Amino acid sequence: MLPLVLFFIFAALCVGGAINLLVQKHPINSALSLIVVMGSLALIYLLLGAEFVAAVQVIVYAGAVMVLFVFVIMLLNAGVEERTEHASRVATVLGVPGLIIGLSIAVWVVSHLAGLDRIAIGGPTVMNGSDVFGNPQAIGRLLFRDFLLPFEVTSLLILIAIMGAVVLARREE
Amino acid sequence: MGIGTYILVSLVKIAIALLVLLTAVAYTTLLERKVVAHIQNRWGPSRVGPFGIWQPLADGLKFIFKEDLTPPYVNKPLYLLAPVVALTTALTSIAVIPIGPWIKLGSINTPLQIADVNIGLLIILGVTSVGVYGVALAGWSSNSKYSMLGGLRASAQMVSYEIALGLSLIGVLIFAGSFSLRDIVDSQAGTWLGFIPKWNLFKGQFVAFFIYIMAAYAETNRIPFDLPEAETELVAGYHTEYSSMKFAMFFMAEYANMVTVACLASILFLGGWSGPVFGPPIVQSLLPVFWFALRVFAFMFIYIWVRGTLPRFRYDQLMAFGWKFLLPLAIANIVVTSLVVALK
Numbered sequence: 001m002l003p004l005v006l007f008f009i010f011a012a013l014c015v016g017g018a019i020n021l022l023v024q025k026h027p028i029n030s031a032l033s034l035i036v037v038m039g040s041l042a043l044i045y046l047l048l049g050a051e052f053v054a055a056v057q058v059i060v061y062a063g064a065v066m067v068l069f070v071f072v073i074m075l076l077n078a079g080v081e082e083r084t085e086h087a088s089r090v091a092t093v094l095g096v097p098g099l100i101i102g103l104s105i106a107v108w109v110v111s112h113l114a115g116l117d118r119i120a121i122g123g124p125t126v127m128n129g130s131d132v133f134g135n136p137q138a139i140g141r142l143l144f145r146d147f148l149l150p151f152e153v154t155s156l157l158i159l160i161a162i163m164g165a166v167v168l169a170r171r172e173e
Numbered sequence: 174m175g176i177g178t179y180i181l182v183s184l185v186k187i188a189i190a191l192l193v194l195l196t197a198v199a200y201t202t203l204l205e206r207k208v209v210a211h212i213q214n215r216w217g218p219s220r221v222g223p224f225g226i227w228q229p230l231a232d233g234l235k236f237i238f239k240e241d242l243t244p245p246y247v248n249k250p251l252y253l254l255a256p257v258v259a260l261t262t263a264l265t266s267i268a269v270i271p272i273g274p275w276i277k278l279g280s281i282n283t284p285l286q287i288a289d290v291n292i293g294l295l296i297i298l299g300v301t302s303v304g305v306y307g308v309a310l311a312g313w314s315s316n317s318k319y320s321m322l323g324g325l326r327a328s329a330q331m332v333s334y335e336i337a338l339g340l341s342l343i344g345v346l347i348f349a350g351s352f353s354l355r356d357i358v359d360s361q362a363g364t365w366l367g368f369i370p371k372w373n374l375f376k377g378q379f380v381a382f383f384i385y386i387m388a389a390y391a392e393t394n395r396i397p398f399d400l401p402e403a404e405t406e407l408v409a410g411y412h413t414e415y416s417s418m419k420f421a422m423f424f425m426a427e428y429a430n431m432v433t434v435a436c437l438a439s440i441l442f443l444g445g446w447s448g449p450v451f452g453p454p455i456v457q458s459l460l461p462v463f464w465f466a467l468r469v470f471a472f473m474f475i476y477i478w479v480r481g482t483l484p485r486f487r488y489d490q491l492m493a494f495g496w497k498f499l500l501p502l503a504i505a506n507i508v509v510t511s512l513v514v515a516l517k
Contacts, residue, residue, distance in 0.1 A: 028251070028313065035306070052352075055295035059339075063302025064332060067309065071328050074313045074321070136292075136352060
């Protein structure tokens with residue numbers, strides 16, 4: 001009962017933060033709303049029993065990625081955003097609700113087909129008999145044993161992206 | 174233990190921990206002024222009570238009675254939010270830090286720690302990484318060039334050194350096999366040859382220890398890495414526009430972070446509360462806390478000692494030191510440690 005109540009509180013916080021992110025006119029307020037979204041997502045992971053993922057979500061996304069966002073906004077001193085005059089009225093009124101309904105239906109169908117809707121909220125889910133789902137040992141085993149090749153390929157991809165960014169950002173001599 | 178007792182015991186522990194932490198913060202300022210004064214051949218605070226012992230109380234009263242000025246050009250919501258974020262995150266991390274073993278009071282058996290969680294170390298890293306926003310937002314919302322430069326420097330510095338700090342802890346985690354701070358302390362129990370304690374420092378983690386200490390000095394914005402508040406160029410950095418209690422909140426946050434860093438260093442590298450235990454039962458249950466406090470005090474003293482001795486880095490030196498020296502060294506430490514553990 002309590003996990004369900006907490007889930008709805010954090011889910012509401014998450015969606016509220018996301019809507020606020022779109023509504024706010026100043027980039028720094030939008031960035032701060034995104035931090036709220038990241039934080040409540042971390043709490044939802046915690047409710048699912050994935051405490052390692054929750055902590056990493058806070059450290060990496062709320063702590064590092066968003067600090068860089070805020071840093072860039074501060075450095076560029078980005079001002080209040082400007083709106084275009086002739087926005088489509090239909091898109092403004094029906095766009096977001098339509099998108100939400102469409103996405104929810106899609107997620108519901110997919111999760112039903114995959115049988116994912118039976119994962120309980122709250123408490124760890126047992127996987128493969130011995131590994132508790134979401135604990136550091138299980139994640140380590142998955143990343144560095146079962147999915148080692150995809151993991152290494154992803155690392156290489158990120159390395160290439162970093163090197164590309166450095167090359168692009170470097171001043172012409 | 175019923176849920177009612179559990180909540181009661183937790184509330185009592187929270188109250189005691191906050192009281193002890195805030196007192197420690199207040200008296201660290203006195204210690205700092207005294208020690209730095211003696212390093213510079215001065216007396217330091219000596220008027221309020223013997224040896225200036227009531228100086229922190231006088232300072233606190235002064236902060237409360239100062240005029241609380243909010244400059245008209247600031248971004249008000251964020252200007253008010255920034256010191257709250259800084260102080261809240263600084264005080265939160267103490268919740269997962271264990272200061273001693275389990276104790277038994279009548280029928281209540283409880284650990285000397287507010288919350289014994291299995292990802293304690295990660296929680297501290299997460300909370301401190303969120304603490305950067307306090308400094309960054311203070312710098313931005315003050316709408317002044319000195320605050321802005323201080324805030325920018327602080328966020329860049331803290332994000333850079335967080336990486337070296339996090340990587341320096343991996344070696345300890347490899348030895349302990351757990352993120353729980355209590356497990357990490359337990360993994361350092363015992364001695365070699367009867368007198369050399371099995372601390373992580375002596376297990377070959379001394380490189381990691383020095384990386385941790387240096388990165389932690391940078392994280393807490395202390396000399397020699399106090400570029401964000403370099404008074405010769407930036408007035409007071411990110412808290413230039415703050416006065417009265419709001420300034421005091423940044424001040425308390427900085428010192429609370431120092432205490433957390435010192436606690437963490439004792440737990441991760443120096444065996445936590447291990448030490449000789451003897452005497453009657455009441456002394457036996459309190460001695461570990463004393464040994465722990467002694468280590469924390471030593472770290473706080475070194476902090477102040479370094480402040481009284483070293484000059485400040487230049488900004489490019491600071492960044493080069495973090496990225497080109499500490500980070501590769503931390504990665505090398507991980508590789509060597511895991512090789513040693515794997516080949517053993």
